[in-house]
Amino acid sequence: MTQQDNARRRIAAGIGRPLLAIALALSIGLVIIRIAGEDPIESYKALIGGAFVGRSSIENTLVRSIPVIASGLAVAVAFACGMFNMGVEGQLYLGAFAAVWVGFTIKGLPPVLHVLLSMGLAAVVGAAWAYLPAVARIKWGTSEIVTTMMLNYVAQYFTSYLVSFPFKEPGDLQQTPAIFRSAELYELSAASRLHVGLFLVVVFAVVATFLLKRTALGYEIRMTGLSPSVSRCSGISTDRTAIRAMLISGAIGGLAGAIEILGVHHRFINNFSPGYGWDGLAVSLLAKGNPLGILLAGVFYGGLQSGANIMEFATDVPKQLVDSLRAIIILFVAADFTGLKIFKRKPKLPSGSAQSHRKEVKTCGRSV
Amino acid sequence: MASEYVLEMRGITKIFGPVVANEDVNFKVRRGEVHALVGENGAGKSTLMKILFGIYQPDAGEICLNGKRAVIKSPSDAIGLNIGMVHQHFMLVPSFTVAQNMILGVEPRKGITLDLAEAEERIRELSGVCGFTIDPEARIRDCPVGVQQRVEIMKALYRGADLLILDEPTSVLTPDEAEELFEIMRTLTHQGKTIIFITHKLREVMKTAQHVTVLRKGKTVTTLPIDETCEQDLALQMVGRKVELYSGKDEVKPGEEIVKADGLRAMDKYGRWCLKDIGFTVRAGEILGIAGVAGNGQDELVDVFMGLKKLSKGRIEIDGRDVTGKTSDVIRSLGVGYIPEDRYERSMIRDASVAENMLLGFERDERFNGFGLKTDAIKKWADKLIHEFDVQPPLLDVPAGSLSGGNAQRAVMAREFALSKRVIIACQPSHGLDIGSIDFVHKQLLDRRRKGYAIILISSDLEEMLYLADTIAVMYKGELISSFPNRDVDEKRMGLLMAGVRDAEPEEEAR
Ligand SMILES: Nc1ncnc2c1ncn2[C@@H]1O[C@H](COP(=O)(O)OP(=O)(O)OP(=O)(O)O)[C@@H](O)[C@H]1O
Ligand SMILES: [Mg+2]
Numbered sequence: 001m002t003q004q005d006n007a008r009r010r011i012a013a014g015i016g017r018p019l020l021a022i023a024l025a026l027s028i029g030l031v032i033i034r035i036a037g038e039d040p041i042e043s044y045k046a047l048i049g050g051a052f053v054g055r056s057s058i059e060n061t062l063v064r065s066i067p068v069i070a071s072g073l074a075v076a077v078a079f080a081c082g083m084f085n086m087g088v089e090g091q092l093y094l095g096a097f098a099a100v101w102v103g104f105t106i107k108g109l110p111p112v113l114h115v116l117l118s119m120g121l122a123a124v125v126g127a128a129w130a131y132l133p134a135v136a137r138i139k140w141g142t143s144e145i146v147t148t149m150m151l152n153y154v155a156q157y158f159t160s161y162l163v164s165f166p167f168k169e170p171g172d173l174q175q176t177p178a179i180f181r182s183a184e185l186y187e188l189s190a191a192s193r194l195h196v197g198l199f200l201v202v203v204f205a206v207v208a209t210f211l212l213k214r215t216a217l218g219y220e221i222r223m224t225g226l227s228p229s230v231s232r233c234s235g236i237s238t239d240r241t242a243i244r245a246m247l248i249s250g251a252i253g254g255l256a257g258a259i260e261i262l263g264v265h266h267r268f269i270n271n272f273s274p275g276y277g278w279d280g281l282a283v284s285l286l287a288k289g290n291p292l293g294i295l296l297a298g299v300f301y302g303g304l305q306s307g308a309n310i311m312e313f314a315t316d317v318p319k320q321l322v323d324s325l326r327a328i329i330i331l332f333v334a335a336d337f338t339g340l341k342i343f344k345r346k347p348k349l350p351s352g353s354a355q356s357h358r359k360e361v362k363t364c365g366r367s368v
Numbered sequence: 369m370a371s372e373y374v375l376e377m378r379g380i381t382k383i384f385g386p387v388v389a390n391e392d393v394n395f396k397v398r399r400g401e402v403h404a405l406v407g408e409n410g411a412g413k414s415t416l417m418k419i420l421f422g423i424y425q426p427d428a429g430e431i432c433l434n435g436k437r438a439v440i441k442s443p444s445d446a447i448g449l450n451i452g453m454v455h456q457h458f459m460l461v462p463s464f465t466v467a468q469n470m471i472l473g474v475e476p477r478k479g480i481t482l483d484l485a486e487a488e489e490r491i492r493e494l495s496g497v498c499g500f501t502i503d504p505e506a507r508i509r510d511c512p513v514g515v516q517q518r519v520e521i522m523k524a525l526y527r528g529a530d531l532l533i534l535d536e537p538t539s540v541l542t543p544d545e546a547e548e549l550f551e552i553m554r555t556l557t558h559q560g561k562t563i564i565f566i567t568h569k570l571r572e573v574m575k576t577a578q579h580v581t582v583l584r585k586g587k588t589v590t591t592l593p594i595d596e597t598c599e600q601d602l603a604l605q606m607v608g609r610k611v612e613l614y615s616g617k618d619e620v621k622p623g624e625e626i627v628k629a630d631g632l633r634a635m636d637k638y639g640r641w642c643l644k645d646i647g648f649t650v651r652a653g654e655i656l657g658i659a660g661v662a663g664n665g666q667d668e669l670v671d672v673f674m675g676l677k678k679l680s681k682g683r684i685e686i687d688g689r690d691v692t693g694k695t696s697d698v699i700r701s702l703g704v705g706y707i708p709e710d711r712y713e714r715s716m717i718r719d720a721s722v723a724e725n726m727l728l729g730f731e732r733d734e735r736f737n738g739f740g741l742k743t744d745a746i747k748k749w750a751d752k753l754i755h756e757f758d759v760q761p762p763l764l765d766v767p768a769g770s771l772s773g774g775n776a777q778r779a780v781m782a783r784e785f786a787l788s789k790r791v792i793i794a795c796q797p798s799h800g801l802d803i804g805s806i807d808f809v810h811k812q813l814l815d816r817r818r819k820g821y822a823i824i825l826i827s828s829d830l831e832e833m834l835y836l837a838d839t840i841a842v843m844y845k846g847e848l849i850s851s852f853p854n855r856d857v858d859e860k861r862m863g864l865l866m867a868g869v870r871d872a873e874p875e876e877e878a879r
Pocket of ligand 2 (some may be wrong): 413414415772773774
C-alpha cells in the first residue's frame, strides 16, 4: 500500500509540474492579452474551442499532433540514455524525402507493402543521420548537442536542393511529383486529412514504453543514462548502448517525417515542416521523456497550434501569442529540468578508450 | 543558563516513506568531549547527523544548542551555528589546491579580487591550532586520502566549527592514518571543540571517546560513559543479541591457476607509470591479498583487470582465456565478480531502484530476458538476493541511493557473489560495515574460497588481510615488491614493506 502511495505520488508529481507550468503560462498570456487591450476570456475561449471543441477542431488538432508526438518519442529514447538528439528536424526531413522517393519511383506495389517500404527506408535514413553524431561523440567526445543541431541545416538544405533540382515536379512549386496511391497512408477523414498515422504514433508510444521498461536494451539505455560510470563498471557496453539509442531515436525521427508526408502531403514540399522536430523536443521535455506523457503533451501542443488559427480569426489576438505561451511553458518546465543531473553531466560518455578514461578516473576512483 | 551540554537532540523522529530511520531519538553531547555514535548498518546514525547538519528536517523532535532551541533548515544554518560535518564521501574539488578548496564558498576578498594570501595565512594559523600541517598549495588530487580528510576537517574549522561531526572517518584510513586522526581529535577537544564520531570499530570507540551512544533500529538504546562499558558490551547493545566473531578458517588445497597476470604496465591519468611490470597468479581456492598504502597503484591494477583501463603492456589470463585488452562487458560475462570500493561511482545507481540495481550485469541472462525482461523472475530473484544478504529495508522499489552505507554494500555483494563464477575481486569489502556484517562477508568470501574460487582481496585493513589472505603481496609505487604465504608474515615486516623498504632476505618471487 505504501509502495502504491509512492507510485501515486510520483505520478502526481510527474503530471503536476507540467500542469503547473501550463497554468502559469496561460495566466501570463492572460496578462499579455489584457495589456494588448483584448478580451482574454474571449480569446482563450476561441483558442480552446478551436483546439478541442467539435469534431473538426479535434481532428485538426490530432493531425497537427501526429508528427510532433513521433518527434517527441525520438527525442525521448535518446534522452533516456543521456544523449541529446537535437537533430530530429533533420532526420524528419531526410526520412520524409526517402519515403516520398520510394512512394513515387516504385510502381505497382500492393498498398501496405508500399507504405512499409517507404517507412522502412525513412527509418534507415533517419537512423543513419543520427549515427554520425553518435559516433563522433563516442570517438572524439564531440558534443552531440551541437553536431545534431548543425546536421539539421545540412539535411534541410539538402532536401531543398533535391526538391528544387533533381526531383522537382515540372511547374512553379518546389515539390516532388505525388506519390502513388499505394504509398499513401489511409485517410480517416477527408476534411481534416486525419490519417492512420494517428494509430501508428500510439503504437510507437506503446512500443517505446515497452522498449525502455521491458527489454534488456531499454534497461541498458536507462541505466547508462542514469550513471554511465556504474553501467560501464557493471559490464554494460555504454558506447554501444549510446549508439543504439541514437540509432533508434534517429529511426523514429525519420518515421515522423515519413508519416507526415505519406499521410498529409503525399509529396515532398520544400520546407514542409514548421518545426515539428523542435516541437517534439518541447513535448518530450514537458512529458519528461515518458512516452505516454508525450502522447498527451503532443495533443496539447497540436491543440495550441490549431486553436491559435481559430483565435486569430475570431479575435484580434495574433496567433504568435501561442508561440510565446509555448516558450513560457518550456521555460518553466526547463527551470525544473536544470536540477536534473543531465545538465551537470560531463559532455562525454565514458568509453573504453584511454583518453576518455582520464575523465573517468576522477569519478571512478576512490571515494575521495 | 549555560547548559552542560553543547547539544541536546530530543525526541527526534524521521520517517522516509515506509522506513522509520529515527524514532524518538535522544542524544546529548557534552562540551569538549569526543562522543561516539555507534549502531548497526541502517540504525540511523547518518540520518541523525544529517538532521543536525540541516540536510534533513526531522518529522518530530527538537534540537538545542548550548541550551537554546535551534532551528536548522539547511547546512548553511548549521555552519552559522558553528556545526561542521565531514561526510563519508569527501566533497573536495580534486583539481583545486588545498587553499582553494578551503575557501570555496567563503572566499576572503580584497576589493573585487580573491585574497588567496590571506586564506593561506589563515590555513597556516589553523594548522598550528590543530596540530597538523598541510601545504596550502598542494593539489587535492595529489594528496593521500588521510590528508584529504584533514583538509575536510580544516575546512569545517575554517568555517568556524565548534561542534564537529565525523561520519565514519576511519573507514577510509590505514591504521597509521587513523592513529594520526585520533591525535588530531585529542588536540581539538583540548581546545574546547566537541566531536561526534561515528564508527563501526568498537576498539576506536574505547580508545577515543568519553561517552558513547548506541542506536538500534532507529532508537536510542543507551548512552554510557566509556569506562562503564567494553567492546563486547557495546556489540551486544548494538545488535541486541550475542554475536560470534571470527570463526575459524578451513584448510583449502589450492587448485589450478585461474588468474594469471604477467608484466602488466599502465599509465595513470597524468601520464606517469602507475603499474610497473606486475605479475601474479591466483589459484582456485586461493585468496590473494594485495596490501599496501592506498594510492600505490591498487586502483589502477583493478581497473586494468576489469577492462576499465588500457594496458600499455602485459597479459592477463582468466581461466585459460586471454582477456588482455578486453572490455568490462566481456570480462564480466566471464563471471568475474567485482566489489568496488566506491559504490556510487562503480556499482550502485542511486536513482535506479534496488531491483534494477540487482539486475546490473544480468540483464542479458536468459533467466531474466526472453521476449522482453521477465519482470516477475527479476523481482523474485532480487528479493531472494536481498533477503539472503539481509539488506534492510527489504524493499525492491526504493531508490538504491536511500539505502544506508552498509546496506548498499550488502546489496552490491549479493549481486556480485551471484554473478561470479570463478573469480572475485573485492576492494575494501568491509568498508562501512558493522561487525556482524563484516563477519558475514568474511564467511561468504571463505565459503567461495572453499568452493574453488580465485579471489583477489584489496584491503587496507591489516587484520582482515591476515585473517583472509592465503598469499599476501605488497604493492608499493606501482610494483608488487614482495609476496609471501600468509604464515610467513609478521606485522612489523609488513609495515616496513608497505613503506617501501624491500627485504634483504630472499623470498618467493612475486609472480
Ligand atoms: N533519503 C532516504 N530515503 C529513504 N530512506 C532513507 C533515506 N536515508 C536513509 N534512509 C533509510 O533510513 C535508515 C537509516 O539510514 P542511515 O543512513 O541513517 O543508517 P546508518 O546508521 O548511517 O547506517 P550505515 O552504518 O550503514 O551507514 C535506512 O534503513 C535507510 O534505508
Ligand atoms: Mg551511515
